[in-house]
Amino acid sequence: MAQKSKKLIVGNWKMNGTQEFARDLAADLAEKWYVTPSDHQIVICPPFPYLSITLNRLFGTEIACGAQDCSIQEKGAYTGEVSAFMLKDIGCNFVIVGHSERRQYHHVTSELVRQKAEIAFKADLIPIICIGETLSDREGQRTLEILEEQLKESMPLSDQDFTIAYEPVWAIGTGKTATSKEVLEVHAFIRSWLQKNRKKAADTPILYGGSVNEQNAKEILSLENVDGVLVGGASLKAESFWQIIQSA
Numbered sequence: 001m002a003q004k005s006k007k008l009i010v011g012n013w014k015m016n017g018t019q020e021f022a023r024d025l026a027a028d029l030a031e032k033w034y035v036t037p038s039d040h041q042i043v044i045c046p047p048f049p050y051l052s053i054t055l056n057r058l059f060g061t062e063i064a065c066g067a068q069d070c071s072i073q074e075k076g077a078y079t080g081e082v083s084a085f086m087l088k089d090i091g092c093n094f095v096i097v098g099h100s101e102r103r104q105y106h107h108v109t110s111e112l113v114r115q116k117a118e119i120a121f122k123a124d125l126i127p128i129i130c131i132g133e134t135l136s137d138r139e140g141q142r143t144l145e146i147l148e149e150q151l152k153e154s155m156p157l158s159d160q161d162f163t164i165a166y167e168p169v170w171a172i173g174t175g176k177t178a179t180s181k182e183v184l185e186v187h188a189f190i191r192s193w194l195q196k197n198r199k200k201a202a203d204t205p206i207l208y209g210g211s212v213n214e215q216n217a218k219e220i221l222s223l224e225n226v227d228g229v230l231v232g233g234a235s236l237k238a239e240s241f242w243q244i245i246q247s248a
């Protein structure tokens with residue numbers, strides 16, 4: 001399959017920063033965009049309280065914003081939850097669902113991930129659906145089996161636009177990236193699963209995530225079936241994140 005020339009580069013700030021940090025980082029990114037605009041699709045996912053300030057600073061650029069999670073409910077008595085419709089209302093276009101940190105620490109199951117993706121569609125957001133195996137899955141040669149299970153259970157049934165992020169759990173925040181061979185194998189597997197099970201298989205971007213930085217981004221982004229990257233730690237510095245974008 002031909003490589004898509006337009007990549008999707010997503011920055012996940014996780015639970016980091018202060019209001020001032022978010023404002024400054026977003027302002028730095030906006031400035032970089034004006035000096036060296038990019039044709040790639042760039043998405044920033046700050047913590048909920050800093051979404052508006054980030055959106056404000058990015059106004060006028062083509063950098064989009066997303067949230068790091070959303071509720072499975074539309075509205076109502078669900079204390080502590082944030083609705084996909086609220087995210088759309090303030091100007092978000094994307095939402096990450098099923099990140100392994102949500103699956104691991106907040107008991108988010110694949111079934112819930114699917115429901116979050118479905119409600120994101122209703123709110124007109126593009127869900128970035130994360131899947132990935134743990135170290136023990138990989139060591140036990142169960143990687144593809146686990147990923148297939150996650151695909152079957154977490155992918156929305158409706159045929160709308162979504163993005164998949166393959167993030168091996170053992171590569172997140174560890175400085176250990178999957179090898180090119182490992183990424184190629186998994187991304188080809190995901191693409192062929194999509195071809196068998198979804199109509200828009202060729203158009204569904206498949207991102208890689210896990211210790212992506214300015215040194216390894218170029219190689220990862222050149223691999224077949226890698227349509228972009230989901231960047232955690234390295235997205236907290238404007239310079240590093242912009243270098244990743246420019247290596248695409």
Ligand code: PGA
Pocket residue numbers: 012167171172173174175209210211212230231232233234
């Ligand atoms: P990392 O995080 O780049 O810091 O490994 C990636 C992610 O969790 O999305």
